[in-house]
Amino acid sequence: MKRLLLVVFVCSMVVSCAPEEDNTRSSSYLLHRANYNPVKGEIVVTELAPGKLQFHIQLENTSEGYVHPAHLHFGDISEVGELAFRLEPVDGATGESLTVLDQQSLPDGSLLTYDSFLDMDGSIKIHMNDGYFKHMVLAFGNVGQNEDYLFDGVAVCTGH
DSSP states (O other), X not given: OHHHHHHHHHHHHHHHTSOOOOOOEEEXXXXXXXXXXXXXXXXXXXXXXXXXXXXXXXEESOOTTOEEEEEEEESOTTSOOOEEEEEEEEETTTTEEEEEEESOBXXXXXXXXHHHHXXXXXEEEEESOSSTTTTSEEEEEEXXXXXXXXXXXXXXXXXX
């Protein structure tokens, strides 16, 4: 009887300790430096659950004391592009921004999902600040269906 209980206990431990299957999907995109500044990095978009996306921006060479607004736009980086969503600003001390969009609707009324993001004609723009230089782009990159950017000009952002 003791052996049977031991076997049942060991089997239950093996089953409960089995690793869960990770169904997380994510995509990363380069964020290029604008002008002559040294700021560049990447954005990783992760599906946390159906209709729940996390946008993690990590920039290099930002400075403490600065806050850099971040936006997701429709259109290629060279287009002005309608604002899709304001993302959490990048903290200059860490170079990071983390935004979670949960069950958010796009301007056309459709739900933003991981698949619709991948099909999106979109771009990311990170700005110098939210004041005098709010229209100056610090770092940028295409996302979704757009190819990585070959420099042809960066459009001004009017999403403030």
